[in-house]
Every structure is written in C-alpha cells, then in structure tokens.
Amino acid sequence: MNMPDLFSFQSPVKIESGRRALENIPIELARSEARKPLVLCGSQRDGTAEQFAAAFGDSGVPIVLYEGIPADPDFMTLRELWGLYRDRGCDAIIALGGGTTADAAKALNIAVSGRPEDLEQATGGSPAAARLRPFFYCPTTPGDGRETSCFARFGKRDFSSMSLMPNLAVIDPRLLREGAPGALTAAMVEALATAVEARLAPARNPLSGLYADVVIRLLAENAAAAKKRAAALAPAANALCLSGVVLSNAVRGPASRLAAALSAETPISEATALAILLPHAAAFLAKRHPAAAADLLLPLAGADAFTRTPAGERAARMAPQLRSLIRNLAGAADAPPSSLGAAAVPKEALPAAARRAALDASGASEAEGLEILSLAWTGTP
Amino acid sequence: MGSFRQIEPGRKPFKKAYVAIMLWFVGRSIPIAAKVDPGIRREIADLPDGFTFSLGVLPAGPAMIVGKDASGRAHYLGWHPERQKVDLSLKIRNIEAAIGMFTFQESTAVATARNRLIVDGEVPHACAVVRILDAVEVYLLFKVLARLAVKRYPDWSAGRILWGRFRIYLGAVLGF
Amino acid sequence: MELPGYYEFFCRPRVIAGHEALEQVPAALGELQARSAMIVTDKGVTGAGLTGILTQAVGGGLRIGAVADDVPPDSDLRIVHRLADVYRREVCDAILAVGGGSVMDTAKAVNILVSEQADDLMRFSGAGALKRPLRPLVAIPTTAGTGSEATIIAVVKDHQRHLKMAFASPYLMPDLAVLDSRMTLSLPPAITAATGMDALTHAVEAYYCLAKNPLSDGAALAAVRLVGEHLLRVTRDPSDRNGRLAMATAALLAGAAFSNSMVGMVHTMGHATGSVCGVAHGVCMAIYLPYGLEYNLHKRGETMAELLLPLAGEEVYRGTPPVERARRMIAEVRKLNADLHEATGGRHARFLSEVRDREGRPMVTREQIPEIARAALNDGSIFYNPEEMDFDDLRMVIFAAWTGEPLDASRIRKG
Numbered sequence: 017m018n019m020p021d022l023f024s025f026q027s028p029v030k031i032e033s034g035r036r037a038l039e040n041i042p043i044e045l046a047r048s049e050a051r052k053p054l055v056l057c058g059s060q061r062d063g064t065a066e067q068f069a070a071a072f073g074d075s076g077v078p079i080v081l082y083e084g085i086p087a088d089p090d091f092m093t094l095r096e097l098w099g100l101y102r103d104r105g106c107d108a109i110i111a112l113g114g115g116t117t118a119d120a121a122k123a124l125n126i127a128v129s130g131r132p133e134d135l136e137q138a139t140g141g142s143p144a145a146a147r148l149r150p151f152f153y154c155p156t157t158p159g160d161g162r163e164t165s166c167f168a169r170f171g172k173r174d175f176s177s178m179s180l181m182p183n184l185a186v187i188d189p190r191l192l193r194e195g196a197p198g199a200l201t202a203a204m205v206e207a208l209a210t211a212v213e214a215r216l217a218p219a220r221n222p223l224s225g226l227y228a229d230v231v232i233r234l235l236a237e238n239a240a241a242a243k244k245r246a247a248a249l250a251p252a253a254n255a256l257c258l259s260g261v262v263l264s265n266a267v268r269g270p271a272s273r274l275a276a277a278l279s280a281e282t283p284i285s286e287a288t289a290l291a292i293l294l295p296h297a298a299a300f301l302a303k304r305h306p307a308a309a310a311d312l313l314l315p316l317a318g319a320d321a322f323t324r325t326p327a328g329e330r331a332a333r334m335a336p337q338l339r340s341l342i343r344n345l346a347g348a349a350d351a352p353p354s355s356l357g358a359a360a361v362p363k364e365a366l367p368a369a370a371r372r373a374a375l376d377a378s379g380a381s382e383a384e385g386l387e388i389l390s391l392a393w394t395g396t397p
Numbered sequence: 398m399g400s401f402r403q404i405e406p407g408r409k410p411f412k413k414a415y416v417a418i419m420l421w422f423v424g425r426s427i428p429i430a431a432k433v434d435p436g437i438r439r440e441i442a443d444l445p446d447g448f449t450f451s452l453g454v455l456p457a458g459p460a461m462i463v464g465k466d467a468s469g470r471a472h473y474l475g476w477h478p479e480r481q482k483v484d485l486s487l488k489i490r491n492i493e494a495a496i497g498m499f500t501f502q503e504s505t506a507v508a509t510a511r512n513r514l515i516v517d518g519e520v521p522h523a524c525a526v527v528r529i530l531d532a533v534e535v536y537l538l539f540k541v542l543a544r545l546a547v548k549r550y551p552d553w554s555a556g557r558i559l560w561g562r563f564r565i566y567l568g569a570v571l572g573f
Numbered sequence: 574m575e576l577p578g579y580y581e582f583f584c585r586p587r588v589i590a591g592h593e594a595l596e597q598v599p600a601a602l603g604e605l606q607a608r609s610a611m612i613v614t615d616k617g618v619t620g621a622g623l624t625g626i627l628t629q630a631v632g633g634g635l636r637i638g639a640v641a642d643d644v645p646p647d648s649d650l651r652i653v654h655r656l657a658d659v660y661r662r663e664v665c666d667a668i669l670a671v672g673g674g675s676v677m678d679t680a681k682a683v684n685i686l687v688s689e690q691a692d693d694l695m696r697f698s699g700a701g702a703l704k705r706p707l708r709p710l711v712a713i714p715t716t717a718g719t720g721s722e723a724t725i726i727a728v729v730k731d732h733q734r735h736l737k738m739a740f741a742s743p744y745l746m747p748d749l750a751v752l753d754s755r756m757t758l759s760l761p762p763a764i765t766a767a768t769g770m771d772a773l774t775h776a777v778e779a780y781y782c783l784a785k786n787p788l789s790d791g792a793a794l795a796a797v798r799l800v801g802e803h804l805l806r807v808t809r810d811p812s813d814r815n816g817r818l819a820m821a822t823a824a825l826l827a828g829a830a831f832s833n834s835m836v837g838m839v840h841t842m843g844h845a846t847g848s849v850c851g852v853a854h855g856v857c858m859a860i861y862l863p864y865g866l867e868y869n870l871h872k873r874g875e876t877m878a879e880l881l882l883p884l885a886g887e888e889v890y891r892g893t894p895p896v897e898r899a900r901r902m903i904a905e906v907r908k909l910n911a912d913l914h915e916a917t918g919g920r921h922a923r924f925l926s927e928v929r930d931r932e933g934r935p936m937v938t939r940e941q942i943p944e945i946a947r948a949a950l951n952d953g954s955i956f957y958n959p960e961e962m963d964f965d966d967l968r969m970v971i972f973a974a975w976t977g978e979p980l981d982a983s984r985i986r987k988g
Contacts, residue, residue, distance in 0.1 A: 035579050074491070226795045233791075521951030
C-alpha cells in the first residue's frame with residue numbers, strides 16, 4: 017500500500033443509510049440544537065416530499081417544505097428562500113433531491129449565516145469562516161456526486177469549502193428514484209471516475225483509497241450485479257455520497273477534466289464523454305503508476321480474479337476491467353458509444369479541449385491530454 | 398417560483414397503540430416470569446434494591462416501567478416514566494424503530510447494532526435487563542417468532558417453556 | 574460488498590499523517606481559530622522525549638499555554654478537574670493530547686468541562702448529552718494503538734466513588750488526528766506487538782460483528798492489510814519509519830472501523846481480564862482474538878475468509894481452497910502471535926497462563942477464570958457478538974485461552 021511522506025484527509029459527513037433512516041432525522045436535528053428545518057425539493061412530483069414529511073409523524077418536529085427549486089436557480093430564488101427561512105424561524109436546512117437542490121441548499125446556508133448579499137457579492141472561492149447552520153442531504157433522484165462534496169455551484173459561480181459539506185447524509189431507499197433516462201448511469205460513472213482517479217493520483221493515500229475502494233466495490237459488486245435496475249439505486253446512492261467525500265479530498269484527474277472540456281467545446285454530454293474517456297485515461301495513468309493500477313484491480317475484479325491474474329499483468333488488465341464495468345453499469349439502454357468518433361465528436365475539436373483541460377493542471381500535460389483524446393477518438397483500447 | 402407549506406408533525410395512533418399494548422404485556426410479564434423462571438429470578442436478585450428500569454419510545458412514549466421493591470420482588474409500575482425516578486432507561490429512537498422491533502423484523506441484537514436504542518444508565522444493569530427481556534420473549538412468543546427476536550434459542554425443555562408461557566400469560570392479564 | 578439493511582458511519586477528525594506531520598499542527602489549528610494550546614500527556618511520553626519533539630515541531634507557530642504530563646495510566650476524575658482549571662487559568666483555546674488511551678480519554682473529558690464551562694462532568698455522561706461542538710482538540714497518538722483518536726467514547730474513573738463514567742458523543746471526536754512516525758519510533762518491541770494486535774483485533778471484530786457496514790469494512794480491510802504487511806517487521810526493526818507510519822495508520826483505521834461497527838466477545842473477555850487481573854488491553858486482545866474467530870466461525874465463516882488475503886498475503890490466499898480460508902485465517906492469527914512471541918524474546922504472550930508481570934509472576938490464575946467470566950457478563954460489547962454467550966460459554970472460552978488449546982468445536986452451542 018502506498019504510504020506518502022505526508023498526507024491529509026477529512027470526511028466530516030455522517031452517513032445514515034438504509035431502512036427507517038429518515039425517521040432518525042428529528043433526533044439528529046435535536047443533537048444539533050435545531051428545531052425547525054427548511055426542506056428544499058425540486059419540482060418533480062414523485063411522492064418523495066410526501067414520504068419525507070410522513071417520516072416526521074410522532075416526532076414533534078414541524079418542517080417547512082419548499083417545492084420547486086428550479087434546474088438553474090438564481091439569486092432571486094435565493095432571496096425568496098432566505099426570506100422564508102427567516103420568516104418561519106427555521107434553524108436548519110435539508111436538501112431533498114439531487115445536484116441542483118444540494119447546490120441551492122449550500123448557497124442558502126452561506127446566505128443565512130450572513131446575508132444574501134454576501135453571496136451575491138462573493139466572487140466564488142471560500143465563503144467566510146462563520147459557522148454554517150446544520151445541513152442534511154437526502155438523495156432522491158441520482159445526482160452528480162458533488163452533493164456531499166465541499167463544492168457548490170450557484171449563479172454561475174463556484175464555491176469551495178469543507179464547511180459546505182452536509183453534516184449528515186440520510187440515504188433512505190423509500191426516497192430513491194431513477195430520474196430521467198440516463199441519469200442513473202451518468203451518476204454511477206461519475207462516482208466511479210472520482211474513485212478511480214483518486215486511486216491513481218500521485219497524492220493517493222490509505223484514507224482516500226479506502227473510501228474510493230468502497231465506492232468501486234459498491235458499484236462493481238452491488239450495482240452492476242443488480243438483476244433489476246431498481247436494485248442498483250441503493251448501492252448507487254451510497255456510492256455517490258461517498259464519492260463526494262473522495263472528491264473533496266482529491267484533485268480532479270484527467271478523465272473528468274477532459275470530459276468537462278470536451279463537453280464545453282462540442283455537443284457531446286459530459287456524462288457520455290466521461291464514460292468513453294475513463295478507461296483511456298486510466299490506461300494512461302496505469303503506465304505512470306503501475307503499482308497503483310495493479311492494486312486497483314482488486315476492488316474492480318474481486319479477490320479471486322485478482323490473485324489469479326499474474327502480478328505483472330495486473331496493471332494492464334485494469335483498464336479493460338474498468339471498461340467492462342462501465343458497460344455493465346450502463347446496461348443495454350445507456351451503453352456508451354465505443355469511441356468519441358462514434359459519438360460524432362469532430363476530430364478538429366480535440367486540441368482545443370486538450371488545451372482547456374491542461375489549463376487546470378490535471379496531472380496530464382496538454383500533449384498527454386491530446387494523446388488520451390486521440391486514443392478515445394479512434395476507440396483503440 | 399416554488400410553493401411552500403409548513404407541515405406539523407402528524408400522528409401515528411395505530412402504531413403507538415400497538416407498541417403500547419406490547420410494552421404493557423412485556424412489563425406485566427416480567428414480575429410473573431421472575432416467579433416462574435430461576436434464571437430471570439437470579440438476574441432480578443442481582444439488581445440493587447429499589448432498582449427501576451423503563452423501556453419506551455421517543456419522543457413521548459409509549460413506555461413501560463418495572464421496579465424491584467425492598468423485599469426483592471419485581472413489579473410492573475405503569476407507563477409514565479416521567480412520574481418517577483428511573484435508574485435505567487432504554488429508549489427506542491422513534492415509533493418506526495419500535496414497530497420494527499415489535500413486529501420482529503429487527504431482533505433486539507440487530508436493533509442494538511442499528512442504533513435504534515439509546516441506553517441511559519449503567520452498562521452492567523443494561524446487560525442484565527436485556528437478558529431478562531430475551532428470556533421473557535422466549536416465554537411469550539412461539540418458537541418461530543422467538544427465534545427472530547433472540548440470538549440463540551435456549552435449550553430449555555418443552556415442558557418448562559409451555560408451563561411458563563401459560564403461567565405468564567395468565568398472570569400478565571390477571572395481575573398475579 | 575454487503576450493503577446492510579441499515580448502517581451508520583461517522584469519522585470526523587481531519588487526519589494529517591507523515592514523517593513530519595507535527596509541523597502542520599499550527600496551521601491546522603489556525604484554521605480552527607485556535608492559537609494557544611495546552612498539551613495533555615503522561616510521564617512516559619515526556620520521558621521518551623516525545624513532548625520535546627512536539628514543542629520543537631510546532632515552534633513559534635503556536636503558543637503552548639501549559640504542559641500537563643501527569644495523566645495516570647488510568648484516567649482519573651480528579652486529574653480531569655485539575656487540568657480543566659489549568660486550561661482556564663492559562664487562557665488556552667485548544668488541547669493537544671499526546672499519548673495512549675488514558676491520555677485521550679482525559680483530554681476528551683477536560684474538553685467537555687472547558688467547552689461547556691461546567692464543573693460537574695457527571696451531567697454529560699451517557700450518550701447524547703452534548704449538543705454543541707467542543708473546543709478544538711488535536712489527538713497525537715504515541716502507540717499504534719487504541720484508535721481512540723477516531724472514537725466517540727471517553728471513559729473516566731472516579732476513584733473516590735468507585736465509578737466508571739462513560740461518555741459517548743460525536744462531538745467528543747478530535748478535530749484533528751496527527752500521525753507522525755516520530756511518535757512511535759521509540760516504542761519497545763513488546764508494546765509494539767501488543768498495541769499492534771489491539772489494532773488488528775479492532776479491525777477483525779469490526780469486520781465480522783453485527784453492525785458491520787461498507788465503510789467500516791473498507792477501513793477494517795485496509796487496517797488488516799497494513800498490520801499484515803508491517804507489524805512483524807516493525808517489531809523486529811523498531812527504527813522502520815515507514816512501518817511505524819503504516820501501523821499508526823492501521824490503528825486509526827481500525828479505530829474508525831470499530832467505533833462505527835462495534836466489537837464483540839474478544840473485547841468482552843479482554844475488558845474483564847483487564848479489570849480482574851490487570852492484564853494490559855493489547856495483550857488480552859492478542860490472546861483472545863483467535864478464540865473469538867473460532868467461537869463465531871459457524872456464523873461468520875465466509876466473512877472471516879475475506880480477511881485471509883489482506884492478513885496473510887497473496888501466496889497463502891492462492892494456496893488455500895475457499896472452504897479452508899476461514900480456518901487458515903485463524904491459524905495465521907495464531908502464527909502471528911507465535912512470531913511476535915519470538916520477535917519479542919518471549920515477552921509477547923500467546924495464551925493467558927503465559928502472561929507475566931514485571932517480576933515474572935503469572936498474572937492470570939486458573940482460579941480467577943470464573944470471576945473473569947462473571948465480569949464479562951456485564952460488558953455491553955457482548956451484544957454485538959454474532960453468537961450468544963452465557964456464563965458457561967465464557968468460562969469455556971477463557972479456559973481454552975488460558976491453556977492455549979484451540980476451542981473444541983463440539984462444545985460451542987450454536988444459535
């Protein structure tokens with residue numbers, strides 16, 4: 017196991033996951049001396065808000081439920097929420113939903129710990145160090161793996177601070193939904209990418225590694241093996257919450273940077289680009305860190321397959337194993353195209369994407385990024 | 398623009414009633430079981446004189462209390478733990494968790510492992526009380542259900558269990 | 574990977590680990606708005622020069638308001654009160670706890686008093702009594718170890734009233750756990766072996782007891798692997814810095830694992846043996862661990878088999894057919910004890926009748942076994958054990974652990 021000379025890791029999110037998890041929320045609020053949460057939900061009317069409210073029966077805790085967080089909330093929405101929070105005497109925030117709801121909740125938390133103007137005037141980055149209010153997250157439809165992370169995106173600005181992470185993530189199977197077509201696959205691939213890239217990063221350490229391994233195993237052993245799509249929801253939700261923690265302790269790797277860059281330059285969606293790019297980026301990183309790549313085969317393939325593979329071949333087997341896992345997670349309905357070319361990405365766009373990704377110092381230079389993109393374009397394994 | 402509403406916490410009267418009945422039965426069974434079963438009698442004898450314990454549901458009941466008087470006998474003391482000093486309280490975190498336990502979806506051991514219970518009092522006493530509850534459950538429940546409730550079904554004779562069950566049900570309902 | 578019907582997991586402390594991790598403490602405390610720390614430690618730690626290494630490492634970046642190095646081997650209520658007074662008098666705003674389990678417990682208790690501005694510690698005993706975050710607490714373990722830098726528990730003894738007070742709250746967890754290889758470099762082989770086996774036991778029991786969950790499993794597997802790769806080597810070569818860091822990480826991971834998924838009969842019997850006969854915790858863990866595995870084998874064999882690869886490595890795993898892996902795991906634990914026994918010149922005991930005090934006298938007699946079994950009945954950890962245990966079961970297992978003979982499988986009553 018790799019022991020760096022110096023490493024740091026933090027996971028301030030408590031996880032409560034499984035049957036009757038929701039009913040614990042009143043006691044957890046009491047533990048943080050909160051008595052009246054403002055609960056934010058998206059606009060989908062899928063019964064989750066009603067189920068959530070029912071869990072408070074017999075608890076003595078009233079809730080203020082706001083339904084209709086839009087897909088791209090703005091400062092007007094934030095002011096409305098801030099006013100509601102203050103007028104109703106709320107003292108905690110719960111996000112019930114996916115990525116946008118979580119972002120809105122984090123932004124609101126900054127605002128209520130000061131004033132909404134603070135958020136509007138902030139140029140992004142870290143909010144002031146004031147202690148934020150208790151913030152819980154309850155997944156429903158699949159998010160994008162950033163819900164439990166230290167990151168928040170609001171009003172086209174990006175914020176980042178460990179204090180933005182939810183104090184508690186409550187994963188209750190009753191609330192989990194598949195969401196829009198392709199959403200579940202995209203979410204799982206996102207979580208997988210975060211975990212794989214963290215395991216192959218130069219700054220990998222035993223703690224980020226163990227969280228990453230749990231994400232990979234939940235996806236490989238539970239979600240991919242699920243006979244029915246619905247059975248993948250719980251492992252996927254758990255994996256997503258944990259991947260947010262991994263993300264907050266890691267630097268984004270080449271696959272996610274290139275996917276983001278490519279989707280900014282071309283019509284391809286970030287999720288599809290990531291599904292295609294991840295095995296190629298992993299193969300590139302495997303050449304740089306063969307020991308880490310070999311190690312990664314263990315959570316991907318399981319102990320028996322791992323020990324049966326000769327030690328010298330493990331690093332090379334990792335990327336193909338990863339590719340087949342992505343296909344299993346996607347299933348027949350969401351199978352990604354076999355290459356960027358097959359996904360109708362114009363070859364001329366690749367250099368610009370490589371340049372854009374390299375700006376963020378992803379650990380792959382512009383030339384290396386272009387090499388990964390080119391291999392992914394032709395589909396050479 | 399979204400919509401908002403304030404939701405006051407609802408009630409769950411049927412679930413509370415079910416749990417209340419179960420707790421009443423268990424509470425009234427313990428003193429009888431102590432007369433019938435030497436193991437339970439020994440556990441009660443080892444507890445301090447005047448010791449009281451309660452098993453209840455947060456935030457506001459139902460509950461049951463059992464106490465040991467100065468002469469060493471156990472008594473059912475009702476369902477209002479706030480009205481007296483309780484040395485050991487086992488509180489189930491919410492009504493749904495209580496339903497899970499009293500419909501045998503979660504045994505005492507599993508419920509403890511899943512953090513459904515909050516124990517307030519000294520650990521050795523809690524250990525004794527859990528052993529007493531386990532033994533009482535063996536008497537009260539048919540084997541099929543008791544096996545779901547306890548970790549290891551004891552190897553008592555069928556006669557011991559049947560006589561004890563008869564005596565405890567009779568005593569719990571009639572009060573002696 | 575098993576996704577249980579319900580689970581909880583929380584490991585709050587920020588972890589900074591490395592060969593020069595202590596130097597990061599002033600900046601990390603600065604982020605928590607703390608500038609003036611009180612060091613809580615014991616004479617053993619100061620005597621080994623570790624307090625000096627710490628004060629030098631933090632240099633001018635942090636004011637050391639006070640150094641209290643008189644924490645006894647067992648946490649004591651009177652010391653807790655005295656240290657709280659020192660903290661207030663010297664206007665400190667953070668605590669650096671440098672030491673083993675007792676120092677950590679004491680520091681956590683002091684933190685309750687100074688944060689809640691209270692005088693009566695009893696008010697906060699039990700679970701859920703704390704409602705707010707406490708003042709900054711930094712845990713710097715000097716053994717590898719109890720893992721108490723990652724737990725929500727603190728235990729304090731009131732020697733005057735003969736009481737043990739237990740506190741459990743997520744707010745008790747340190748804000749920061751600093752693992753620095755310099756802090757365990759001077760650990761003598763026998764203590765390295767015992768504390769290492771303590772960490773292994775935490776990880777193994779967390780892996781097969783009733784409250785196991787994906788995260789505690791991940792932490793436990795990582796811990797077992799680190800112990801398997803490093804414990805024997807570090808016991809033989811105390812100056813192996815990477816090995817020391819690896820073992821410190823293993824102890825923290827094992828602490829995170831068991832703090833969330835609890836422990837079972839090995840701890841039940843270990844606590845009782847410690848309180849009746851005064852045997853050190855790690856020594857008890859090492860001796861009882863194979864017996865805990867044997868006793869629960871019929872209920873958790875498949876789970877135990879999963880520990881063979883991380884503990885014993887690939888060659889052993891590949892050479893063991895699946896049906897034999899659980900038993901091989903138990904054999905490997907016994908082998909590890911035997912190897913450590915040899916590496917420590919016989920100081921690491923393999924069974925209870927081999928445990929000796931400083932004068933060479935046996936610490937556990939056959940006649941004490943019933944008393945140990947009785948004490949074990951009062952320990953809450955028994956409830957998380959997969960199989961039921963009553964007085965007779967306990968006596969049987971403790972006797973086997975006394976002689977060193979494996980358990981007779983036919984005598985295990987299966988539930």
